[in-house]
């Protein structure tokens with residue numbers, strides 16, 4: 574059962590109209606589309622999203638969605654992530670907080686199993702985790718509940734290119750290792766545009782994405798597929814700066830151990 578504040582904050586991803594909610598579904602007040610609520614997680618991943626994609630973009634997204642669901646239980650045990658996590662966590666929290674700010678509403682777009690979201694929860698009154706892998710979100714929910722953060726958390730099953738949130742609703746937005754998995758430059762631009770749209774003026778952002786560095790050159794190609802059919806793209810410094818800065822003004826751009834770029838700043842206004 575969704576709480577009042579959770580229903581209040583959600584919008585139809587197609588026309589951003591308000592939703593009315595029952596226990597098992599939400600309905601758009603404008604287009605009448607119905608969105609399921611699966612085990613307490615509102616789901617906005619619907620087949621009509623396909624028409625907003627080129628065929629190859631859609632096939633790549635479907636392939637990643639399936640792979641993320643299948644691999645959800647293994648994600649937290651990946652060796653590379655375990656090694657980089659402590660430093661990444663410290664740098665990302667610091668980058669997002671700027672001058673030590675605390676936030677009302679903070680969202681992580683592409684939160685997966687909650688590896689970072691559990692830490693973001695310390696910084697905000699309310700946290701929203703968005704991901705298109707329902708199985709990852711179920712693990713994330715367990716993790717947030719075990720940490721006693723369940724009541725202040727809203728998990729949303731949605732495509733990051735079509736966020737079911739109103740304009741300017743967030744005090745802070747984070748995205749860790751998501752953008753490299755969007756399978757075209759057009760979709761990477763769209764994800765950044767969506768993050769900028771839902772962030773309020775003056776709100777903080779921190780966005781990370783794979784770094785094309787000496788380390789990652791050694792372990793693979795600039796662009797390719799991970800196990801199970803997960804598309805990735807590794808960015809040069811200039812590529813990552815250009816991508817983020819086209820939508821949100823980058824104040825700081827640092828590499829986390831040669832593994833990911835981390836861009837941060839505040840939305841103008």
Ligand SMILES: C[S@@+](CC[C@H](N)C(=O)[O-])C[C@H]1O[C@@H](n2cnc3c(N)ncnc32)[C@H](O)[C@@H]1O
Pocket residue numbers: 634637638641682683684685686687688689703704705706709731732733734748749750751754755
């Ligand atoms: C590398 S994982 C990172 C997860 C988490 N942010 C972390 O740092 O541990 C990338 C996540 O992005 C999600 N994802 C990829 N493309 C997405 C999209 N278009 N919309 C929503 N989630 C997406 C995947 O399901 C996956 O959970």
Ligand SMILES: [Zn+2]
Pocket residue numbers: 585586587588589590601602603604605606
């Ligand atoms: Zn609608």
